Amino acid sequence: MNILQMSYEVPGDDFTHAGEASSATKRALKKLGISPAVVRNVAIAMYEGEINMVIHAGGGHIDLSVTPDAVTMVLTDHGPGIPDVEKAMQNGWSTASAEVRSMGFGAGMGLPNMKKYTDEMHIDTEVGRGTTITMTVYLNKA
Amino acid sequence: MPLTLRELCEQAHLEMLCGDGGRQVRCVYCCDLLSWAMSRAPEDSAWVTVMGNVNTMAVCLLADCACVVLADGARPDEQALAKAQEQGLAILASEEPIYETARRIGSLIEAAP
Numbered sequence: 001m002n003i004l005q006m007s008y009e010v011p012g013d014d015f016t017h018a019g020e021a022s023s024a025t026k027r028a029l030k031k032l033g034i035s036p037a038v039v040r041n042v043a044i045a046m047y048e049g050e051i052n053m054v055i056h057a058g059g060g061h062i063d064l065s066v067t068p069d070a071v072t073m074v075l076t077d078h079g080p081g082i083p084d085v086e087k088a089m090q091n092g093w094s095t096a097s098a099e100v101r102s103m104g105f106g107a108g109m110g111l112p113n114m115k116k117y118t119d120e121m122h123i124d125t126e127v128g129r130g131t132t133i134t135m136t137v138y139l140n141k142a
Numbered sequence: 143m144p145l146t147l148r149e150l151c152e153q154a155h156l157e158m159l160c161g162d163g164g165r166q167v168r169c170v171y172c173c174d175l176l177s178w179a180m181s182r183a184p185e186d187s188a189w190v191t192v193m194g195n196v197n198t199m200a201v202c203l204l205a206d207c208a209c210v211v212l213a214d215g216a217r218p219d220e221q222a223l224a225k226a227q228e229q230g231l232a233i234l235a236s237e238e239p240i241y242e243t244a245r246r247i248g249s250l251i252e253a254a255p
Contacts, residue, residue, distance in 0.1 A: 015195070015196055015197055015221075016196055016221055016225075018196075018197065018200060019197070019200030019201075019203070019204065022200075022204055023200070023203055023204065023229075026204065040204075040205075040206075043204045044180055044181055044204065044205075047180065047200065047201070047204050048177060048180075051197075103176075103193070103195050103197055104174055104175055104176040104191075104193040104195070104197060104198065105176055105177065105197065107175045107176075107177050107178060109175070109177035109178060109181075110177060113177055113180075113181055116181070117181070
């Protein structure tokens with residue numbers, strides 16, 4: 001049973017709007033009375049995902065669903081795909097351009113942060129086809 | 143009582159470029175890498191950086207920092223200022239380098255009654 005369902009389009013190569021999906025999600029989750037720690041984790045993971053889609057994939061789409069047990073985010077893009085997921089998951093590994101680095105990104109923390117701040121993360125990627133990342137944060141941790 | 147941003151600006155000789163001077167600030171945090179700052183900047187912190195772009199504002203909002211403090215004469219670009227105004231974020235500015243700016247803010251916070 002979904003308490004909340006939202007979806008967002010993330011425009012590519014447009015840093016002006018990057019962060020809007022995560023800010024809107026943060027507000028919506030706060031309104032639902034979800035604990036600040038969970039809200040923060042979801043917002044961090046989603047913002048990293050948004051930025052990745054802007055930098056690497058020419059934008060994408062985010063579906064968010066909230067059930068009484070969990071917040072799930074599905075981030076889908078039709079970008080170049082990730083050739084080596086294991087490498088991409090290493091802290092500090094980045095293929096971001098010098099321009100992106102000069103804005104304060106490209107520290108190679110995007111995917112590791114997404115994993116760190118969520119309870120489950122699944123990456124489905126194929127070079128030339130795109131990437132879908134599914135992340136879940138549980139609301140009632142045992 | 144924690145310092146308000148207005149008090150902080152007056153006492154630390156910072157320029158308030160936009161935002162709500164009534165917000166309280168509880169600690170100081172320094173970093174220029176946005177992903178790093180987002181995951182580590184404490185809530186209600188004065189975040190000292192030289193990155194004055196629109197993404198800094200997004201991170202400030204998501205991490206719930208009390209303000210962005212642009213050090214070393216850095217200034218927000220047009221987009222960043224517009225975003226901060228739209229979201230009600232506070233931007234303070236300092237001519238001093240990051241360390242000196244943060245040290246000054248930190249001692250004022252510690253000395254606050």
